[in-house]
Amino acid sequence: MLGVLLLVSITLVLLDVRGSSAIGGLRGLAATVIGPVETAVGAAAAPFVSVAQSVTSFGNSQERSEVAAQELAQATGSDQTQTDNARAASQLDAMLKTAGTRGFQVLPARVVAYGSAQTFSGTVTIDAGSNDGLTTDMSVMNGNGLVGKIVAVGPTTATVQLVTDDDSVVGARLVKTGDAGALQGTGQPGESILRLLDPTSPVKEGDQLVTFGSPDGKPYVAGLPLGTVTGMRGEPGQADRVAVVAPAARMGALDVVGVVVTSPRGQARTPVSPAAPNASPPASAGR
Amino acid sequence: MPRLTLPRVLLIIASLGTAVVLQSAVFARLGLPGATPDLLLVVVLVVALVAGPAVGAVTGFAGGVLIDIAPPAAGSIGQTAAIYALAGFVIGHAQFEPGRPDLQSVLSIGAVAAAVVLVQAILGTLLGQPEVTWSLVPLLVATQFIYAALLALLIIPAIGVMYRGAGDEGRFA
Numbered sequence: 001m002l003g004v005l006l007l008v009s010i011t012l013v014l015l016d017v018r019g020s021s022a023i024g025g026l027r028g029l030a031a032t033v034i035g036p037v038e039t040a041v042g043a044a045a046a047p048f049v050s051v052a053q054s055v056t057s058f059g060n061s062q063e064r065s066e067v068a069a070q071e072l073a074q075a076t077g078s079d080q081t082q083t084d085n086a087r088a089a090s091q092l093d094a095m096l097k098t099a100g101t102r103g104f105q106v107l108p109a110r111v112v113a114y115g116s117a118q119t120f121s122g123t124v125t126i127d128a129g130s131n132d133g134l135t136t137d138m139s140v141m142n143g144n145g146l147v148g149k150i151v152a153v154g155p156t157t158a159t160v161q162l163v164t165d166d167d168s169v170v171g172a173r174l175v176k177t178g179d180a181g182a183l184q185g186t187g188q189p190g191e192s193i194l195r196l197l198d199p200t201s202p203v204k205e206g207d208q209l210v211t212f213g214s215p216d217g218k219p220y221v222a223g224l225p226l227g228t229v230t231g232m233r234g235e236p237g238q239a240d241r242v243a244v245v246a247p248a249a250r251m252g253a254l255d256v257v258g259v260v261v262t263s264p265r266g267q268a269r270t271p272v273s274p275a276a277p278n279a280s281p282p283a284s285a286g287r
Numbered sequence: 288m289p290r291l292t293l294p295r296v297l298l299i300i301a302s303l304g305t306a307v308v309l310q311s312a313v314f315a316r317l318g319l320p321g322a323t324p325d326l327l328l329v330v331v332l333v334v335a336l337v338a339g340p341a342v343g344a345v346t347g348f349a350g351g352v353l354i355d356i357a358p359p360a361a362g363s364i365g366q367t368a369a370i371y372a373l374a375g376f377v378i379g380h381a382q383f384e385p386g387r388p389d390l391q392s393v394l395s396i397g398a399v400a401a402a403v404v405l406v407q408a409i410l411g412t413l414l415g416q417p418e419v420t421w422s423l424v425p426l427l428v429a430t431q432f433i434y435a436a437l438l439a440l441l442i443i444p445a446i447g448v449m450y451r452g453a454g455d456e457g458r459f460a
Contacts, residue, residue, distance in 0.1 A: 001341050005348045005372040012352070012365030023364055030356040034308065038358065042312040052317040114315035115359050116323035118404045118427050120417040123359040125311070151361050159359045166418035187420055252318045 031129075031154025039127040039157060042112030046255075047084040053253045091256035094143025099258055102223055106141070106258035107132060112157070120187040122148075122162035124254060129156045137219040139211075139260040145225030145248030146170065146211055147257050158259075163226070164189050164251050171212030172226050177201060180212055183226060189251045192227065194243040203243045205229055217263035291342060294453035299334055299342075302446060303350045306330045307357050321430025325400055327354055329438040331375050332396045333446045340379030347375030362417060370406055374399050388443040393436050396443075400435030401428045 016023045042049075092108055099106040109132075113125035128134055130153045140147040140160045148168065152159040161168055168185035172194060181196035196203065207229040213222020225248040234241035289295070306327040315323045331350045335343020351368030354360060378399050381392065404427050411419045 002344050002372060002376045005344055006369050009348065009351075009365045009369035009372065012368065013363060014365075016364045026364075027356050030353075031358050034304075034357045037308050038312045041308050042316070045313045045316075049313065049316045052319075111316075113311035113359055114323075115361075116310065116315050116325065116354075118322045118325070118407060118431065119360075119362060120408075120411060120419055121362050123361045125359040152358070154358065157358055159361055161361060187418055188423065 027152065028154065031152065031157055031159075035125065035129070035154045035157030038113045038125055042125075042127070043110070046088075046110075050084050050087060050255070088256050091143060095141065095256055095258045098141065098143050098145070098224075099260070102221070103264040104141075104221060104258075104260045105262040107134065107261050108256060108258050109158075110256055111160075111254040120166060122165035122168070122185060122187060122189070122251060123151070124148075124160050124162065125157050126160055126257060126259070127157060128259065129154045129158050131155050133261065134158050134259055139217065139219060139221045139224070139263075140257050141221075141224055141260060142249050142254065142257045144250065145227070146220065147249045147251070147254060149219040150259065160257075162251050163247050163249070164192055170220055170226065171214065172209045173212045174201075174203065175208040175210055179203075183209065183245060190246050191230075192245045192247055193233075194229065194245045196243070199239050199241045203229055203232065205231060207243075209245060209248075217260060221260050221263040289338065289450065291338065292453065295338070295450060298446075298449055298453045299338075299346055300349075302330050302334070303327065303346070303353055306350070307353050310354070311357065311359065319430070319434070320426070322404060322427040322434065324434035324438055325403070325431060326438055326442075328371060328374065328400050328403060329396060329435050329442050330446065331371055332378050332399055332435075333439065333442045334450075335375040335379035336381060336392055336396075336443075337447055337450050338379070340376045343375030343379030344372045345375075347371035347373070363414075366407070366410055366414075370403055370410070374403050388440050392443060393439045396439040397432040397436030401432035404428045404431045 095108065096106070107128060109126040109128040111124045112127050115121055115123045134150060134153050136150050136153060138150045140149060146163055148160045148162040148165070150158045151161045162185070163170055163183065164185045164187065166185055166187040170183045172181050172183040173179065179196050179198060179201045181194050184193045184195065186193060194209065209226040211220050211222055211224045211226050214220050227245040227247040229243045230246045231244045232241065233244060310323065310326045314326060327350050331343065331347045334346045348368045348371065351371035352364065355362070355364045355367050378395060381395060405424065408419045408421070408424045411417050
């Protein structure tokens with residue numbers, strides 16, 4: 001009995017590795033059936049989850065003030081569902097502001113399910129899918145910056161691969177110097193690895209990263225906050241020198257996110273005819 | 288061992304489905320330190336304790352496939368199924384009185400769940416997928432032992448009682 005089951009398991013692994021369409025169909029069926037149930041249960045559990053997250057997270061000052069605001073709301077008699085709605089509304093505001101500044105058209109969604117920590121992968125389910133016009137390789141963001149990209153869509157749900165997933169690689173650019181590199185996830189929520197194209201370029205703690213951007217903004221749109229350098233590993237000047245980066249979006253407590261449906265980079269550009277350099281004083285801000 | 292009847296099969300299927308949804312939509316989002324409480328595995332292990340190694344192995348296989356295809360899983364299919372089937376088979380050999388969470392069964396469920404985390408990390412390292420951060424593994428193993436043992440205290444009576452009830456033709460069929 002056990003032997004047969006193990007053989008079937010190995011067959012499944014092999015079929016999956018070969019990209020069998022049967023496995024894809026199985027996943028699609030699961031997304032269609034289980035996705036809506038996860039959405040319903042996730043929404044019902046949201047108030048309790050947000051309380052637990054505020055207890056288990058040791059966040060930054062902004063989060064502490066959010067927790068303080070929640071406690072204040074509780075003390076003044078409003079129930080947990082209301083404070084959860086208020087927090088979601090403020091996250092939505094922040095997300096729309098970040099998207100609006102960059103001219104992105106976004107579809108708001110909520111995170112309803114997470115993968116288990118012991119699987120070492122970082123994927124979450126959001127409550128919007130192909131019925132809402134979502135496709136794979138769309139960027140997902142929140143008010144703080146890039147969250148990840150869509151890797152699978154069901155009718156009413158989509159799976160997002162987080163920036164911190166061990167399979168995730170995002171093109172990155174240092175804000176200060178413009179140096180390009182690749183941000184690689186490690187499977188750990190607060191710690192990604194940045195490899196610069198030029199390992200000798202100066203990087204130090206506190207440097208900010210934004211997304212480099214892909215053609216048509218897929219899978220990643222350009223110019224979104226990506227993270228902050230928190231330390232360095234390896235010898236200066238050596239090829240194995242990497243920077244450790246804390247992602248801008250806190251992956252442990254995701255709620256309201258936005259899927260970037262169209263970005264300015266995806267639209268046709270208009271040629272410009274700049275004035276001759278000595279005709280007018282330079283007005284550009286430069287990088 | 289109690290006979291496997293249709294109501295019992297339906298009970299096992301319903302328990303697996305509920306566990307998969309609760310695990311990803313609630314437990315994994317709580318942000319608890321270390322591992323995510325593996326409700327699905329605890330359900331598999333309790334079923335195996337009540338119904339024996341054969342049913343335990345099949346239940347573990349089904350649960351493993353389910354968690355690997357249910358969103359948001361995007362990794363490989365089959366690894367979890369093989370490990371859970373093995374876990375169900377192993378613990379199914381223990382002698383057990385359904386519905387009574389004695390110290391021995393609670394601790395053995397915690398131990399097997401912790402071992403499963405370790406085996407998953409080893410298998411992940413050997414296959415290179417997923418990339419395992421070994422500095423986290425001791426914490427994951429230790430916390431999974433505690434979470435699984437605590438969950439077992441609740442799941443053993445729940446499934447034990449329902450399983451015995453579902454076999455009683457007069458009440459369910």
